[in-house]
Amino acid sequence: MRSPDLQLPPAEEVLAELAEYVALPSVSRSASAETMRATAEWLAARLAFADGRVEETDGFPVVRGEWLGAPGAPTVLVYGHYDVQPTGDLGEWSTPPFEMVRDGDVVRGRGVTDDKGPVLLVLALARALLAQRGGLPLNVKFLLEGEEEIGSPHLPGYVRAHAEELAADLVISADGAMWRPTEPSLSIASKGLVALDIEVTGAAADLHSGRYGGTVANPLHALATVLASLHGPDGRVAVAGFDHGVPELTSERRAEIGAVDFDDEAYRASVGAPALFGEAGYSTLERLWERPTLEVNGISGGGKYTVIPHRAVAHLSCRLVGRQDPDRVVAAIAAHVAALDVPGVEIEVRGDPGRVPAYRIEPDHPAITAATEALREVYPDQEVLLAVIAGTLPATTLFEEALGAKTLFFSFATADEQHHAPNEFLRVRRIDEGMRAWSALWTRLAGAR
Amino acid sequence: MRSPDLQLPPAEEVLAELAEYVALPSVSRSASAETMRATAEWLAARLAFADGRVEETDGFPVVRGEWLGAPGAPTVLVYGHYDVQPTGDLGEWSTPPFEMVRDGDVVRGRGVTDDKGPVLLVLALARALLAQRGGLPLNVKFLLEGEEEIGSPHLPGYVRAHAEELAADLVISADGAMWRPTEPSLSIASKGLVALDIEVTGAAADLHSGRYGGTVANPLHALATVLASLHGPDGRVAVAGFDHGVPELTSERRAEIGAVDFDDEAYRASVGAPALFGEAGYSTLERLWERPTLEVNGISGGGKYTVIPHRAVAHLSCRLVGRQDPDRVVAAIAAHVAALDVPGVEIEVRGDPGRVPAYRIEPDHPAITAATEALREVYPDQEVLLAVIAGTLPATTLFEEALGAKTLFFSFATADEQHHAPNEFLRVRRIDEGMRAWSALWTRLAGAR
Ligand SMILES: [Zn+2]
Ligand SMILES: [Zn+2]
Numbered sequence: 001m002r003s004p005d006l007q008l009p010p011a012e013e014v015l016a017e018l019a020e021y022v023a024l025p026s027v028s029r030s031a032s033a034e035t036m037r038a039t040a041e042w043l044a045a046r047l048a049f050a051d052g053r054v055e056e057t058d059g060f061p062v063v064r065g066e067w068l069g070a071p072g073a074p075t076v077l078v079y080g081h082y083d084v085q086p087t088g089d090l091g092e093w094s095t096p097p098f099e100m101v102r103d104g105d106v107v108r109g110r111g112v113t114d115d116k117g118p119v120l121l122v123l124a125l126a127r128a129l130l131a132q133r134g135g136l137p138l139n140v141k142f143l144l145e146g147e148e149e150i151g152s153p154h155l156p157g158y159v160r161a162h163a164e165e166l167a168a169d170l171v172i173s174a175d176g177a178m179w180r181p182t183e184p185s186l187s188i189a190s191k192g193l194v195a196l197d198i199e200v201t202g203a204a205a206d207l208h209s210g211r212y213g214g215t216v217a218n219p220l221h222a223l224a225t226v227l228a229s230l231h232g233p234d235g236r237v238a239v240a241g242f243d244h245g246v247p248e249l250t251s252e253r254r255a256e257i258g259a260v261d262f263d264d265e266a267y268r269a270s271v272g273a274p275a276l277f278g279e280a281g282y283s284t285l286e287r288l289w290e291r292p293t294l295e296v297n298g299i300s301g302g303g304k305y306t307v308i309p310h311r312a313v314a315h316l317s318c319r320l321v322g323r324q325d326p327d328r329v330v331a332a333i334a335a336h337v338a339a340l341d342v343p344g345v346e347i348e349v350r351g352d353p354g355r356v357p358a359y360r361i362e363p364d365h366p367a368i369t370a371a372t373e374a375l376r377e378v379y380p381d382q383e384v385l386l387a388v389i390a391g392t393l394p395a396t397t398l399f400e401e402a403l404g405a406k407t408l409f410f411s412f413a414t415a416d417e418q419h420h421a422p423n424e425f426l427r428v429r430r431i432d433e434g435m436r437a438w439s440a441l442w443t444r445l446a447g448a449r
Numbered sequence: 450m451r452s453p454d455l456q457l458p459p460a461e462e463v464l465a466e467l468a469e470y471v472a473l474p475s476v477s478r479s480a481s482a483e484t485m486r487a488t489a490e491w492l493a494a495r496l497a498f499a500d501g502r503v504e505e506t507d508g509f510p511v512v513r514g515e516w517l518g519a520p521g522a523p524t525v526l527v528y529g530h531y532d533v534q535p536t537g538d539l540g541e542w543s544t545p546p547f548e549m550v551r552d553g554d555v556v557r558g559r560g561v562t563d564d565k566g567p568v569l570l571v572l573a574l575a576r577a578l579l580a581q582r583g584g585l586p587l588n589v590k591f592l593l594e595g596e597e598e599i600g601s602p603h604l605p606g607y608v609r610a611h612a613e614e615l616a617a618d619l620v621i622s623a624d625g626a627m628w629r630p631t632e633p634s635l636s637i638a639s640k641g642l643v644a645l646d647i648e649v650t651g652a653a654a655d656l657h658s659g660r661y662g663g664t665v666a667n668p669l670h671a672l673a674t675v676l677a678s679l680h681g682p683d684g685r686v687a688v689a690g691f692d693h694g695v696p697e698l699t700s701e702r703r704a705e706i707g708a709v710d711f712d713d714e715a716y717r718a719s720v721g722a723p724a725l726f727g728e729a730g731y732s733t734l735e736r737l738w739e740r741p742t743l744e745v746n747g748i749s750g751g752g753k754y755t756v757i758p759h760r761a762v763a764h765l766s767c768r769l770v771g772r773q774d775p776d777r778v779v780a781a782i783a784a785h786v787a788a789l790d791v792p793g794v795e796i797e798v799r800g801d802p803g804r805v806p807a808y809r810i811e812p813d814h815p816a817i818t819a820a821t822e823a824l825r826e827v828y829p830d831q832e833v834l835l836a837v838i839a840g841t842l843p844a845t846t847l848f849e850e851a852l853g854a855k856t857l858f859f860s861f862a863t864a865d866e867q868h869h870a871p872n873e874f875l876r877v878r879r880i881d882e883g884m885r886a887w888s889a890l891w892t893r894l895a896g897a898r
Contacts, residue, residue, distance in 0.1 A: 298756070
């Protein structure tokens with residue numbers, strides 16, 4: 001299937017381009033509009049083969065492009081982002097974040113793996129195909145946004161407004177990550193997300209614990225009671241109605257997950273926890289991939305001294321699976337809390353507006369079949385793992401709703417490459433592997449019609 | 450008993466002196482050593498009648514003095530402090546904190562009631578007695594410290610090192626407060642205090658709640674479980690051994706407390722809580738005065754975003770009564786927490802070093818008898834209430850241990866006068882009432898021997 005005579009550009013060439021790209025500090029949380037635009041323009045220039053251009057949104061611009069020279073062939077929309085996470089504490093970086101540095105088998109720098117490298121390799125491949133073959137095997141559109149790391153606030157409006165121009169048979173995301181460096185993997189699902197605050201209010205102001213102790217309810221006690229009630233001692237979420245829409249774990253899926261080479265003890269050591277813990281009756285990987293979670297992410301209230309605080313707040317988030325409805329989840333938690341009838345305080349449960357249901361692409365979807373075969377070409381000795389992204393990818397839902405297209409995650413980042421952290425890195429071998437795999441994928445998708 | 454011809458200085462004269470004193474911003478938490486010393490020297494000058502002087506400690510200096518011209522009469526040690534609390538947010542003050550302002554029946558300013566006014570009125574009275582009578586009815590020593598508002602860290606060392614010089618039959622504290630403005634009251638007990646931290650540790654670093662959710666214990670969940678277990682649903686502390694040394698509430702004491710005019714609804718409205726709450730089986734005032742408490746004063750851990758924090762900490766404090774032993778209380782809580790055996794985390798319980806047992810002076814102690822009679826002279830139509838300071842006064846324990854003397858609280862501050870808060874005030878009438886009462890008290894104590 002793969003044309004034997006395609007000469008891929010050497011990784012060094014792609015890396016030289018990546019070094020220029022990394023030097024543009026496109027931190028969407030803090031950069032100026034000028035910096036973001038300069039980055040978008042730099043990227044659009046690399047998309048000249050597809051009429052690359054910068055387009056306005058209500059926030060930072062998007063980079064668009066399309067090569068539509070394969071009439072009759074399918075059309076794919078390649079998605080990625082040019083913005084990056086803040087660096088955090090520079091003291092934790094061993095090299096300057098915006099100067100890409102080669103370090104043995106990896107390159108380091110902010111954005112090398114999330115998502116500048118994985119996008120650039122697709123552009124490099126496309127240019128090689130056009131130069132050597134005069135065309136791509138199928139029609140390709142590009143949508144590269146500048147606000148992914150701040151939650152893509154303006155992407156939905158833009159995509160809905162340009163749905164016709166962006167129409168495609170399949171979205172292929174160059175963002176995401178392979179699960180582990182040890183074998184190729186594809187993500188067939190990602191969890192949904194809904195966040196909420198639980199706020200407990202007692203007296204009108206903080207009270208001295210001596211002068212008032214014993215007379216009024218302490219909002220921190222009430223909050224602890226509420227939070228402790230959300231899980232059973234077996235680690236299961238104890239909120240009635242929370243699991244509405246959660247599919248039962250089939251014995252087939254259990255067997256599939258059981259076949260994955262996963263070492264609990266190595267995992268435990270890698271996170272540094274004294275022991276692993278979670279819902280009884282499920283293995284670690286079953287919990288991570290298939291079960292919904294409810295986590296308290298933060299608590300604030302009171303301070304160090306002898307005060308009865310008048311207010312205590314917990315921030316929670318739930319990762320959803322299957323057909324769990326984010327709105328119903330918030331309502332179930334609110335009803336659970338109300339039923340506790342905690343005395344002496346007022347309790348408010350407030351769901352955050354950004355709610356994302358779980359996403360899933362069937363394992364027998366033609367895109368998964370094509371992607372699996374493409375990965376087998378590049379990694380001939382290895383099984384392709386069908387994994388789950390336990391995180392949340394709001395764009396998948398958006399593309400499904402606005403464009404009617406499923407999203408295939410086909411990134412050559414790896415989840416351990418310090419995404420969002422200091423010393424972000426990318427394995428150099430992924431550049432070549434990525435170009436070969438995208439080439440194989442496009443060829444197979446073109447033939448699949 | 451009260452000599453009919455003593456002319457007390459007019460309140461205006463004392464207030465003029467107080468305005469000078471308030472203008473010295475002796476905030477022990479933040480002031481320079483120079484400011485603290487200047488304040489101490491100003492105060493020592495007002496103690497010239499008693500050989501007033503500034504003496505070094507390992508922290509801010511103390512002001513000392515003694516008038517010992519009544520051989521054969523008892524000796525009392527007058528305790529107070531010249532330091533004040535920080536102002537907090539200046540925007541919450543209606544007048545500048547260090548410019549004393551008269552506002553109808555009250556004066557406002559930082560320290561007017563805690564503790565600059567209540568100390569100055571004693572000095573003004575002593576000077577009047579000396580000027581008009583040539584002597585005081587008994588021997589009086591003064592110990593006025595500069596670190597009360599930061600927990601008196603250097604007072605114990607100083608008092609122990611100077612125990613012989615400070616020896617007295619009774620300590621009379623000009624610090625403290627009457628319980629309410631509506632009737633005179635004396636405090637016969639104060640609660641003890643022990644503070645502790647409960648720290649829960651999970652993984653080695655914060656984890657992304659998507660990428661790791663469901664695989665490890667969340668320290669905030671564990672902490673909520675621990676904290677929720679510390680009280681029963683009836684509000685009672687549920688830690689085995691916590692109540693060791695807590696006396697049973699006698700029917701006599703219940704009757705006494707029941708006779709106090711106390712309006713639950715007015716109290717509830719004053720603190721602004723939706724309802725009062727506390728240990729079942731006790732009235733609000735019984736809980737406040739006679740029952741130990743365990744309060745969570747603060748929780749920290751995680752933040753606003755989707756993180757599984759690796760660490761969560763609660764700060765707690767217990768107010769103790771009767772013979773509760775602070776060390777045993779910490780040990781009981783540690784044993785309770787260990788017995789919960791919360792999975793997947795490590796939990797450490799750490800008691801703070803500053804531990805204070807409860808303090809009590811018997812209602813039939815001669816000092817209480819004398820003080821009651823003195824208050825009856827000044828407030829002839831009113832019953833004198835025997836109240837409890839639900840807060841903690843470490844100096845009482847210190848004086849009992851180091852000097853073998855009980856402490857009588859005889860302050861003319863009132864608990865509602867915004868101690869430690871913006872717009873601190875003092876009722877002007879308390880100046881005159883205070884001088885009259887101290888005069889009557891000293892006379893009675895002199896005769897009581
Ligand atoms: Zn990304
Ligand atoms: Zn004070």
